[in-house]
Amino acid sequence: xxxxxxxxxxxxxxxxxxxxxxxxxxxxxxxxxxxxxxxxxxxxxxxxxxxxxxxxxxxxxxxxxxxxxxxxxxxxxxxxxxxxxxxxxxxxxxxxxxxxxxxxxxxxxxxxxxxxxxxxxxxxxxxxxxxxxxxxxxxxxxxxxxxxxxxxxxxxxxxxxxxxxxxxxxxxxxxxxxxxxxxxxxxxxxxxxxxxxxxxxxxxxxxxxxxxxxxxxxxxxxxxxxxxxxxxxxxxxxxxxxxxxxxxxxxxxxxxxxxxxxxxxxxxxxxxxxxxxxxxxxxxxxxxxxxxxxxxxxxxxxxxxxxxxxxxxxxxxxxxxxxxxxxxxxxxxxxxxxxxxxxxxxxxxxxxxxxxxxxxxxxxxxxxxxxxxxxxxxxxxxxxxxxxxxxxxxxxxxxxxxxxxxxxxxxxxxxxxxxxxxxxxxxxxxxxxxxxxxxxxxxxxxxxxxxxxxxxxxxxxxxxxxxxxxxxxxxxxxxxxxxxxxxxxxxxxxxxxxxxxxxxxxxxxxxxxxxxxxxxxxxxxxxxxxxxxxxxxxxxxxxxxxxxxxxxxxxxxxxxxxxxxxxxxxxxxxxxxxxxxxxxxxxxxxxxxxxxxxxxxxxxxxxxxxxxxxxxxxxxxxxxxxxxxxxxxxxxxxxxxxxxxxxxxxxxxxxxxxxxxxxxxxxxxxxxxxxxxxxxxxxxxxxxxxxxxxxxxxxxxxxxxxxxxxxxxxxxxxxxxxxxxxxxxxxxxxxxxxxxxxxxxxxxxxxx
Ligand SMILES: [Zn+2]
Ligand SMILES: [Zn+2]
Numbered sequence: 001x002x003x004x005x006x007x008x009x010x011x012x013x014x015x016x017x018x019x020x021x022x023x024x025x026x027x028x029x030x031x032x033x034x035x036x037x038x039x040x041x042x043x044x045x046x047x048x049x050x051x052x053x054x055x056x057x058x059x060x061x062x063x064x065x066x067x068x069x070x071x072x073x074x075x076x077x078x079x080x081x082x083x084x085x086x087x088x089x090x091x092x093x094x095x096x097x098x099x100x101x102x103x104x105x106x107x108x109x110x111x112x113x114x115x116x117x118x119x120x121x122x123x124x125x126x127x128x129x130x131x132x133x134x135x136x137x138x139x140x141x142x143x144x145x146x147x148x149x150x151x152x153x154x155x156x157x158x159x160x161x162x163x164x165x166x167x168x169x170x171x172x173x174x175x176x177x178x179x180x181x182x183x184x185x186x187x188x189x190x191x192x193x194x195x196x197x198x199x200x201x202x203x204x205x206x207x208x209x210x211x212x213x214x215x216x217x218x219x220x221x222x223x224x225x226x227x228x229x230x231x232x233x234x235x236x237x238x239x240x241x242x243x244x245x246x247x248x249x250x251x252x253x254x255x256x257x258x259x260x261x262x263x264x265x266x267x268x269x270x271x272x273x274x275x276x277x278x279x280x281x282x283x284x285x286x287x288x289x290x291x292x293x294x295x296x297x298x299x300x301x302x303x304x305x306x307x308x309x310x311x312x313x314x315x316x317x318x319x320x321x322x323x324x325x326x327x328x329x330x331x332x333x334x335x336x337x338x339x340x341x342x343x344x345x346x347x348x349x350x351x352x353x354x355x356x357x358x359x360x361x362x363x364x365x366x367x368x369x370x371x372x373x374x375x376x377x378x379x380x381x382x383x384x385x386x387x388x389x390x391x392x393x394x395x396x397x398x399x400x401x402x403x404x405x406x407x408x409x410x411x412x413x414x415x416x417x418x419x420x421x422x423x424x425x426x427x428x429x430x431x432x433x434x435x436x437x438x439x440x441x442x443x444x445x446x447x448x449x450x451x452x453x454x455x456x457x458x459x460x461x462x463x464x465x466x467x468x469x470x471x472x473x474x475x476x477x478x479x480x481x482x483x484x485x486x487x488x489x490x491x492x493x494x495x496x497x498x499x500x501x502x503x504x505x506x507x508x509x510x511x512x513x514x515x516x517x518x519x520x521x522x523x524x525x526x527x528x529x530x531x532x533x534x535x536x537x538x539x540x541x542x543x544x545x546x547x548x549x550x551x552x553x554x555x556x557x558x559x560x561x562x563x564x565x566x567x568x569x570x571x572x573x574x575x576x577x578x579x580x581x582x583x584x585x586x587x588x589x590x591x592x593x594x595x596x597x598x599x600x601x602x603x604x605x606x607x608x609x610x611x612x613x614x615x616x617x618x619x620x621x622x623x624x625x626x627x628x629x630x631x632x633x634x635x636x637x638x639x640x641x642x643x644x645x646x647x648x649x650x651x652x653x654x655x656x657x658x659x660x661x662x663x664x665x666x667x668x669x670x671x672x673x674x675x676x677x678x679x680x681x682x683x684x685x686x687x688x689x690x691x692x693x694x695x696x697x698x699x700x701x702x703x704x705x706x707x708x709x710x711x712x713x714x715x716x717x718x719x720x721x722x723x724x725x726x727x728x729x730x731x732x733x734x735x736x737x738x739x740x741x742x743x744x745x746x747x748x749x750x751x752x
Contacts, residue, residue, distance in 0.1 A: 010066035014038030016077060018058040020051055021111035021119065025103070025732065028058070029067035031076040038063050044085030044092050047077045048121060057121045059087060059110050061096065086114070086124050086316075091333055094368050098331075101367075102746050103724055104357035112356055113331035115309040128310075130194045131182050132165030137190030151181040159191055168193070169310045173289060173296070176282070217290040222259065226252055229399040230259040236375040237267060237338065242366055244345075244391045245379035247401025248410070249606025250570065253379045254284070256401070257341045258291050260377060265294055265321055269338020269374075273324040274361060276347035277301065278567050280326055282545055292322055299325030299332055302540065327352065330361040330368065337372050340365050344567065345378035345387060346599055351749045358745045381606060382599040382637050385645055389655040411577070411608045411615035413601075413633050415624040425520040426512035431578050431618050432524065438616070439528050439557060443575030447517060447560040448604045450584065452534040453477035454516045455509030458485060458497075462505035467497070471704040478509040479536065480516075490703035517580060518560040525558065533561035566604040577608045579619040586626055589698060590752045591653045594628050598640045601632060652713070654747070658720045661748040662710040662731070666740040669696065669706040675736040676710045682730040689714040689723050698752040705741075711751065 016038050017027040030049050032038045041047065041060055049058050055078065067074055087095070087110070095113055099106035111119055118124060133141070133156070140146075141160035145153035155178060159166065171178040185191045222230070233243055233256075247253045261271045275284065280300050288296065297311040297320035314320040316333035323332045327350055342350070342362050350361040362378065369376035378387055378396065391398040403410065421428040435445050455478040458467040467476040469487035476485035478496065485494045500507050509516070518532045531537075531547050538544045548569050550556040559565060559574075585597025601619060608615025621629060631640045649656045662679055666672040676694030683691055690713040697707040714720040728744065731737065 009069075011074070015064045015067045015074070016041060016047070016060050017062040017064055018047060018049055018077075019061050019107040019110045020049065020056050020058040021107045022051070022056075023105050024107065025105050025728070027061055027106060029064070029069055029074060031074050033077050033080070041077070041080055042082075042085045044087040044089065045083070046081040046086050046118070046121070046124075048079040048081060049077050050075045057081065057119060058107065059092075059114075061092060061106065061110075081121055082124055084124075086118065087333065088335070090372060091331070094364070094371060095331065097367060097371075098357065098359055098364055101721070102357050102359050103728055103744050104359075109357050112328070115312045116305045117309045118312075122309075124313075124316075129168040130165040131159065131168055131171070131186070131191050132194060133159040133163070133191050134189060136188075137185065140188075140190050149181070149184065151175075151177045152185050155181045156185055156190060159185075165194070169307075169314070170295075172298070172307075216293055219258070219291060220255065222255060223252065225401050226256050226259070229256045229401060230263065232397065232399060233260040233339070233375050233377055234263045237264065237269075239373050239375075240370045241375045242369065242390070242396040243375065243377045243399050244383055244387050244396040245377055245399045245401060246383055247379070247381060248403050249381045249603065251381075251401040251403055253343065253381075253401060254287065256399075257343065257377065257379065258288065260339060260341065260375075261288075261322060262292060264339040265292065267338060268336070270318065270321045270323070270334050270336050271339045271341070272329065272332065272334055272337060272365070272368075273322060274329060274340070274342045274350070274365060275324065275326060276344045276567065277326050277349035278544070278564060279344055279347070280324070281541060281548075281569075283548075283569075285324065288322065288324060294321035296320055296322040296324055297332070299323065299329040301326060301328070327361040330364045337368075338374050340369050340374065340376040342376065342378045344380055346380045346382055346384040347567070348596075348749055351747075353745075353750060358743070358748070360747060360749075363747065382602045383641075385595055385641060385648065386655040388641050389645060409614040410636075411605050411617045413605060413617045413619065415629055415633060416618050416620045417624045418620050418622045426517060426580055427520065427578075428620055431620060434576055434616065434618060435521070435525065435558070435578065438576040439525060441575070444551060444554070444556075444571065444573040445528075445558045446565060446571065446574045446577045446604070446607055447521065447558065447580065448562075448565055448577065448600075449512065449514050449517055449560070449580040450562050450600070451511075451513045451581075452515070452536050452562050453486065453488075453513035454480040454519075455511045455513055457510040458507050459510045460500035460503060460505055460507050463500060463503040465500050465502040465507075467494075467501070467507075471701070473699055473701045477513065480509070480519075482536075489699060492703075512580065514560050514562060521558055521560065528557040529555060530558040530560065531556040533559060533564050535562070535564070538564070563600070565607070566600055569607065571607050574608045575615055577604055577615060577617045579604060579617070582619045582621045582629065583623060586621075586623060586628065588752070590750060591648070591651065592749065592751075595644060598628065598632055598637060598644070602637045652715070657713050657715050658717045659746075659748060659751070660712045660720060660724060661745045661751055662712070662742065663697075663707065663745060664694075664709070664740045664742040665702075665705040665707045667705060669700070669708070671736070671739045672696075672706045672708040675734065675740045675742065676708055678734050678736045679727075679731045680710055682727055682734070683723075687723070689720060709751075 013032050014037055016030045018030050020028050043060050045060050046057055048055055095110050099109040141156050145156045245253055264271045297314040299311050315323045318335045323334055342365050345362050352358050366376055390396040416428045416430050438445055457475050458478050467485055469476055469492055472487055472489045474487055474489045477488055479486050483496045485496055514532055514534045522530050533547045551559050551571055585593045605617040631643050664672045664675050673694050680691055692711040694708050694710040700707055
């Protein structure tokens with residue numbers, strides 16, 4: 001409880017400082033309900049409060065004795081919604097830290113961490129839907145169940161062994177198809193749905209191993225390096241320690257996570273497992289479920305509101321002992337947290353890049369581990385340069401995971417000079433020949449190109465017209481299968497023209513996208529079944545999984561894809577990887593582009609040669625002498641990273657400095673740049689930080705708005721933070737701020 005500061009008026013019953021979901025960068029003060037004292041309402045509990053002309057649900061963050069608002073103007077809380085705190089003290093502190101570090105309104109940060117139904121004021125105590133067997137169902141199970149519907153039969157048999165029934169949410173832990181099977185047997189009158197209050201007693205009635213209906217699998221024998229890594233993490237139990245687990249693709253990082261989590265569970269603690277957006281596959285979940293004999297809560301962006309609420313309650317109640325999820329799961333409530341793991345810690349999906357609070361889940365995870373005094377494991381084959389730097393400084397302990405003895409040798413990387421060979425439809429002669437050779441030898445081929453669509457440009461061969469987006473500074477991409485032109489920046493679409501929009505002459509697609517490379521390869525190798533994987537062919541996890549399975553079972557021999565093919569999946573049959581264009585990352589204005597390119601090449605190369613034979617990787621480039629590519633070819637990611645860190649140190653880029661980016665957009669360039677110039681002026685004549693800009697973004701006009709930015713830099717994190725605190729208050733008050741949309745991005749990943 002803080003003493004009233006000068007200018008505040010004290011209130012006998014005390015004051016509640018409440019986070020309300022609104023764009024204000026501060027907490028709001030309220031009086032307790034009549035006849036109550038503020039101290040009786042717990043921090044972390046939700047309250048209903050008057051907010052302007054309406055009412056809102058907020059969370060009590062702090063108690064105070066007084067308020068800067070005069071007593072007569074303070075309004076009172078209208079209702080307390082939770083007798084017990086919804087958010088415990090540790091989580092509340094983490095959310096406050098996040099709001100403060102990323103300079104985002106605390107009410108919005110806290111609201112984003114709570115499921116929608118709870119934000120609307122619904123009870124935090126769960127009512128749950130249960131499925132239980134009926135007398136008719138018992139009869140049917142004794143008769144052997146429906147013979148032609150195996151999933152229904154399995155579910156019916158399971159229900160027959162669980163007279164208390166099974167929570168509907170638990171069906172998601174079963175192999176796919178359990179929910180439709182449940183609906184089917186309910187329709188047959190063999191089971192009924194009931195609603196019960198959730199409590200620990202009913203949870204205990206259905207032990208996890210039974211509910212899963214699968215036996216636990218036997219773990220593989222760990223390598224010496226895996227055992228050492230697990231022992232090191234385990235020895236840190238009960239206090240903070242950050243580990244950087246660096247292992248080549250296929251070296252068994254997941255096995256280390258599994259074993260470390262198992263040890264944590266044995267101790268009675270719970271674990272938080274973070275994975276990148278695209279890494280949360282049914283395969284991975286199945287592997288965790290098959291190894292860990294506890295309930296798990298799964299949190300990711302594709303959940304419905306109801307599913308998110310159920311998973312969140314499972315986590316908060318402590319019934320789920322492992323919480324596995326993508327970015328926002330870092331804010332999941334986990335009583336008794338004992339370990340955090342962050343898989344593919346370099347992955348950009350950990351950073352919220354658009355809308356809301358632009359936090360890094362990896363960095364918040366490290367902070368959470370510090371605060372909870374538990375170990376945190378960051379794993380990657382290609383760690384972010386920031387993480388490698390932290391390991392060099394001794395802040396993180398490096399746990400190297402070399403290739404396993406039973407693994408194939410490292411893939412052989414070769415640069416293919418696009419200037420020195422005949423190139424047909426984007427494919428150099430040696431690459432086409434290698435594809436033929438590998439297919440003939442029964443191998444599979446992975447072709448990587450980070451550009452979806454048929455061709456990036458539609459060109460008039462007579463007048464030089466190029467199909468532009470009317471709303472962006474972008475060219476429209478040709479999508480031939482959909483017979484459309486599409487803007488990859490704003491999503492605008494138009495029918496695919498056959499004639500020039502200016503002179504009426506014939507137009508032709510120029511350049512290569514995945515669709516066109518796939519078409520070319522299908523014509524060259526008509527006998528090899530080919531699949532394509534990009535955001536046009538696969539939108540959800542199930543579609544991605546289907547493509548992956550076709551490659552795994554050999555029904556596809558060639559896979560052409562974007563970034564999606566580079567992550568997490570094991571393809572033991574792939575013997576050749578072709579990188580169609582490495583040059584996009586070599587000459588970017590973004591200082592991180594080279595790092596991303598190196599990570600992509602190493603990750604995609606890691607898909608090859610996981611079976612018995614070493615893989616071959618061919619990288620097409622017009623700049624084979626480029627030092628980045630040479631370093632990568634000759635010394636691997638370590639050599640690249642060492643060189644790149646030296647360059648960053650010279651140029652004073654992160655991790656040798658700290659950045660914040662103030663972005664603004666407006667209908668006119670003048671408004672966007674005018675606001676940023678005024679913001680720069682707020683820093684004074686001799687600002688303690690370096691300010692760069694304002695400048696227009698590289699792709700300045702997007703969706704009809706002009707985008708511009710102002711970059712702030714300082715060697716010290718604390719100094720930059722202190723400057724931002726004072727500066728943002730002035731920026732917020734600028735009259736120009738009302739004419740633009742603006743947002744601050746602390747530790748930005750993308751600075752173009
Ligand atoms: Zn023309
Ligand atoms: Zn556009």
